[in-house]
Structures are given as structure tokens and as C-alpha cells.
Amino acid sequence: MNKNLIIIIAVVLIGIISVSAYVALSPPSSPTGESVTLNGAGATFPYPLLESMMNEYKQVKSNVLINYQAIGSGGGISALQGKTVDFAGSDAPLGAADRAEAPNTLHIPETIGAVTVPYNLPGVSTGLHLTSQTIADIFQGKITKWNDPAIQDVNPEIMLPDHDIVVAHRSDGSGTTFIFTGYLSKVSTSWEQEIGQGKTVAWPVGLGGNGNTGVAGIIQGTKYSIGYVELAYALENDMTVAGIQNPSGNWIAPSLATTTAAVESKASQGLPTGDASWENVDVLNAPGEQAYPIVSFTYLLVYKELNVVPGMTETKATALIQFLWWVIHDGQQFGPALEYAPLPSNVVQLNEASIQSITFNGQTLSTS
Amino acid sequence: MNLKPSGDNLFKTLTTILAASAAIILLITAYTLLTGSLPAIQRFGIYFFTGTQWNPVVGREIFGALPYLLGTLVTSGIALIIGVPISLGIATFLVEMAPKTFRVPISYLVELLAAVPSVIYGLWGLFVMRFWVIDYIEDPLSSLLGWFPTFSGTPFGLDVLTAGLILAIMIIPTVSSVSREVIQAVPDSIREGAYSIGATRWEVIRHWVLSYGRSGIFGAVILGLGRAVGETMAVTMVIGNAIGPSAVPTSLFKPSQTMSSLIANGFLEATPASLELPAYMGVGLILLLLGLIINVIAHVMVSRVLKIKGGAVE
Numbered sequence: 001m002n003k004n005l006i007i008i009i010a011v012v013l014i015g016i017i018s019v020s021a022y023v024a025l026s027p028p029s030s031p032t033g034e035s036v037t038l039n040g041a042g043a044t045f046p047y048p049l050l051e052s053m054m055n056e057y058k059q060v061k062s063n064v065l066i067n068y069q070a071i072g073s074g075g076g077i078s079a080l081q082g083k084t085v086d087f088a089g090s091d092a093p094l095g096a097a098d099r100a101e102a103p104n105t106l107h108i109p110e111t112i113g114a115v116t117v118p119y120n121l122p123g124v125s126t127g128l129h130l131t132s133q134t135i136a137d138i139f140q141g142k143i144t145k146w147n148d149p150a151i152q153d154v155n156p157e158i159m160l161p162d163h164d165i166v167v168a169h170r171s172d173g174s175g176t177t178f179i180f181t182g183y184l185s186k187v188s189t190s191w192e193q194e195i196g197q198g199k200t201v202a203w204p205v206g207l208g209g210n211g212n213t214g215v216a217g218i219i220q221g222t223k224y225s226i227g228y229v230e231l232a233y234a235l236e237n238d239m240t241v242a243g244i245q246n247p248s249g250n251w252i253a254p255s256l257a258t259t260t261a262a263v264e265s266k267a268s269q270g271l272p273t274g275d276a277s278w279e280n281v282d283v284l285n286a287p288g289e290q291a292y293p294i295v296s297f298t299y300l301l302v303y304k305e306l307n308v309v310p311g312m313t314e315t316k317a318t319a320l321i322q323f324l325w326w327v328i329h330d331g332q333q334f335g336p337a338l339e340y341a342p343l344p345s346n347v348v349q350l351n352e353a354s355i356q357s358i359t360f361n362g363q364t365l366s367t368s
Numbered sequence: 369m370n371l372k373p374s375g376d377n378l379f380k381t382l383t384t385i386l387a388a389s390a391a392i393i394l395l396i397t398a399y400t401l402l403t404g405s406l407p408a409i410q411r412f413g414i415y416f417f418t419g420t421q422w423n424p425v426v427g428r429e430i431f432g433a434l435p436y437l438l439g440t441l442v443t444s445g446i447a448l449i450i451g452v453p454i455s456l457g458i459a460t461f462l463v464e465m466a467p468k469t470f471r472v473p474i475s476y477l478v479e480l481l482a483a484v485p486s487v488i489y490g491l492w493g494l495f496v497m498r499f500w501v502i503d504y505i506e507d508p509l510s511s512l513l514g515w516f517p518t519f520s521g522t523p524f525g526l527d528v529l530t531a532g533l534i535l536a537i538m539i540i541p542t543v544s545s546v547s548r549e550v551i552q553a554v555p556d557s558i559r560e561g562a563y564s565i566g567a568t569r570w571e572v573i574r575h576w577v578l579s580y581g582r583s584g585i586f587g588a589v590i591l592g593l594g595r596a597v598g599e600t601m602a603v604t605m606v607i608g609n610a611i612g613p614s615a616v617p618t619s620l621f622k623p624s625q626t627m628s629s630l631i632a633n634g635f636l637e638a639t640p641a642s643l644e645l646p647a648y649m650g651v652g653l654i655l656l657l658l659g660l661i662i663n664v665i666a667h668v669m670v671s672r673v674l675k676i677k678g679g680a681v682e
Contacts, residue, residue, distance in 0.1 A: 071636060073637055074636055074637040074639060074640060075636055075637075077640055081640060095426060095639065095641075097426075097639075097641035098640060101640070164522065171604065171609030171611075172632075172634065172637065173424075173633065173638060174637055195425070196425040199424075199638075200611075200634050200637065201423070202422055202423040202424075203611055204614070205614070206610075207524060207526050207608045207609065207623050208609025208623070208633075210609070214494070217494050221494075221495070221498065221499070222524055
């Protein structure tokens, strides 16, 4: 075969492959409507669930293609403020300054996360109990030994060793840290005064790991260590976690059930409407008997009046509304398999009202 | 009439544009970093460059980047102290002493080290090398020299020493391959002349070969230093990621933080409407300035060496 023939065949093959890739990846038109692409960006925590939901949604509405870039809550919020995405994901609600730059945003909690406190104590494979104040003191460096009376007193059946506690925390900014430090600020006045709540904080002691993986790696590799990781991660990796005392006085181990119980009891106390400020909303130290104390929503953020997003059409807006409606109803069934707690019915009702209030050019849109 | 052929003109214009684009990219980067970091530098002034507190919590912000500058310098310093002698040893061995059959396989293996992505180095460091370092290096040093400030503190394997070691491994392929080229370029006449006056092999290498190739080897070291200073992912996984005043690397066994790992850790989740993003840009600006200063020093030193050596190098 001479050289020219080979070149021609190569070019033709490349052409065929590109065209088929283009055809395969673009959303197919269907009798129900033209193909629509929705773009979202934001938090990494709900990404596994959103990815599963987006795949399942293709069976429901095959002409809707949804892209979600898990670039972090900060990136998602920036994208929302710059109106370069149709919706954003964030682990933390919008603060006042961010809200000012993205006016008229709806907070739609789409799933629930919890933060667990795993530890590595040789010989203690289950059942360590910790009070909230103790946890705050450990992470602040005030309690430095495992056999400190504060820990030993609530664990009478466990022989705690006379060893230094090695604290592990997140080195990267994350919603998990935001939730955990929010809890510590709530339960400890000295934490609130000296350190406070944030996606990144000035940790006084401890080793920093990158991501949940990094923290888990540090805990598993360092004896006498303690840290905090997302619930899904702890469950999937069978980590030994502490039971934490909730406001009702019970020692609660983290699980999907205790997480949902926390949200249910907190939501029954009242949550803001979707278009209000959610800055002070948290599901920490929720009142229920079986409520796990360190729980949080993760939010989908979307503009209430969608015509502010360039490129938005009525078809796209309707597709977005219908996707959000599906996420809070049928989509929730895909949560438990991935260790995400499903939304309780009172939160679903709140979200329904929010989604129904979304308009395009002043018109409300059909949710089904 | 003296008409230049138009092809020549075109070529000259094209290459001028390409050369200028490198300078333009650098200027644009510096400009972006400067304007992006202005809010933070205006707010904190000189404290940004000399202070140690770092608190991004909204309402209590304070940003001082000194610990991370020190962290970068210390980890890169350790990488050079450990990595450069090993690289020179590899290069010298391959050129002067290795049997010809070994030269290609060994140099290939060494260069393969450069093909490993830095994230893999980080993961391997976190899950494997960390425990070797604790068992064979840090625990013995700690029990022998624990009273000395540089070796104080309980070692957990996530500190500047481990980060420096990983960086040393990462710069070995670069430094050794460039040094090998330099040593190979030393003319045989130099070696023959040295042997003919009765010098031993070590003396030939030490006094003639290495000093002849001094400027080239120095260039190799600067390349390695550049990689060490900029390395992010591998460092962030093993350096322990401390923050604030406790990040100042007073001991080899303390967790610390470098400028690039700080930016990599915090940038994505920084609250958009706050001083945090400008603070990271400011740290990036310091990193850029550090790179420029290293290059300027390298240029000055190489030109001084060239002047002294006279006609001995190209």
C-alpha cells in the first residue's frame, strides 16, 4: 500500500469516528421535544448521587442532557453569580455577601450529608462515646491524651491508653469542614471565639489530609488518631466511628436512619422558604431522640426568575424545572444505595413550593 | 538594491512573535496575579509577606504568607541537598564507570522516574513511603537527636522531611540526565591530560570533569530546583498541611505547608465574595517572584563562573 493511500484511509477513519462520536454524545431528539442541555457546577459531596440521578433521568426524558462539573462549592457559586450555569451545587448556604451577588436565588436541598468522627485506637474497635464539648476540645488541642478524664468518664468499660491524641483534619477547603466547624462552634464557646466556622479554618493542631481520602488515609495509618469524614465515606470504608451525644442525651452512631431522623425533627421546627436567606439554617444538634447531631443539607441553587441566565429558553427552563421536580421525588430512591439519606416528606413539600415558584419571563412552568 | 527574500522576512517575523509571546504570557500572568491579589495586599500591607497568621473565616480574616514561603524553601532545600549528590553520582557513574552495556538500561530506568505522575508519588508517599521514613529514618533520629530543635517533636511521617525526600526523588531524573549530558560533553583530552600527570580516577572526576562542566551542572540543579519549588500534588499529600504559625518549619518532623500546596488546597472552595481568593493570588505572586529571583541568581552565578573560567566553556 503506498503512503498516500494510507493517509487517505486514516483521514476517512478519523472523520467517521468523530462524526459518530458527535452523534452519539449529542442528546437525541425525541417526539416529546427538541434536545436540551442543562449545565450545572459546584459541590463535590453530592456528585456521586447527582451522577447516578443524571444517568437514570435519561430513561425518563431521553432528550435532556445534563452536565454537572464537580469543581467545588466555591466554583459553583462563582459560576452561578456569573450566570454561566443553569444551576449550582453548594454544601453551604449562601452567605450575605454571596447572596448579594446572586439575587433572587432559591435554595433547594436535594440530599443530606452527615459528618462522622472516625478514630484509630488499637484495641477499641467499637463503641467509643464522645460528648460534643470533648470533640471540640480535642480538635482545639485542649484535650491531648486519650485517657483524659473527659473521655474516660463517659467510656467506663473501655481501658483508654495513656497516649497523645493525633488529630487529623482537612487541608483543602470543603463543605464537610464547614459543617463540622459549624457544629463545634455551636457546642463550644471557646471554639466559636477562637476559631469559628468556615470551609477552611486555622486549625490549631493536627495533620491535614487532602479530601476525605486523605483524612481517612491519615487515620488508618496513624495509631491513636481521630478525625472527621463524610458519612458516605465512613460507611463505604467500614471505618470505626464514635458515637456522639445528641441534645436528648443519647449516644448516637451515624447512619442513614439517624441522619434522616435529625432532618425530620429539625424541619418540623420550621425552615425558611426557598427564596429566603438560608444563611442561618443548619441541621446541627437536631432535637429528635434518635437524631445524629452533625448533619447538613446540600443545596441546589437556581435563580427564581430564569430569564436572567443568558441562553435560557422556555424549553430549557421547563426541562430544568422538571429535572428538579424529579430529583426531589423519584430521584431520591437512588440515594440509599450510595449512602445518601433521602429527604423527609416535609422537606420535599418545601422544595415543591420552591420549584413551583420558578418562572421564566414571569410565567410559571409545568412540573410534569 | 538589496532586497531580502520575503521568506526570510516572514521567518524573522514569525520567530519574533513566538519569542515575544513567551514574554507576553509571563507579563500577563504577573499582571493577573498582581491585580487579583491587590485587595488582600492593600488590606494587610507588609504583614502579608512577613506575618504568620492565616485565618480565612469570614469576619476574622487575616492572611500572612511567611510560613509557606519558608516551607517551600525548606522542602526544596532538602530536595536539593539529598537529590543533587545522588543525581551527580548517577550521572558520573553512567558516563565514567558503567560498563557500556549497562548505560542505556540504567539511564532509561532513571528517566522513567520522570514519567510517573506526581499524584502517584503523593499517593505512594502517603500510603507506603511514609511508614518506611518513620521506621528507618525518623524514629532513630528522634531518639538519638530529639533534644536538638531540628529533630524535635513526635514524628508521624507527614512533615517537611518526607516532602523533601519525595521531591528529591522527583528531581533526580531531571538533574541526572542533564548532568549526564554535561559530563559526556567534557572533552576526552581533558581527562587524558589529567590521567597523564598521574591523577587518580576520583581526582580526575572531582577536579577536572566536574569543574569543567560546572556551569552546565549548575543549570541542571536550577532545573531541579524549579521543579521542586513548583511541585504541588505530591507535596500536599505528605507534608501534613499545617496552617498558621504552627506551619513554620522549625523542625524536620513538624507538619508544614508550601505555597503551592496552600493554593491547591484552598483555591477551589474559596468563598467568592471574600478576601480569601485575593490572598491565594498573593501567595501565587510570591511564588512567581521566587521563581524569577531563583532564575536571576542562577544567571548571575553562571555568568560569573563563565567569566572566571574564560575560554574553558562554550
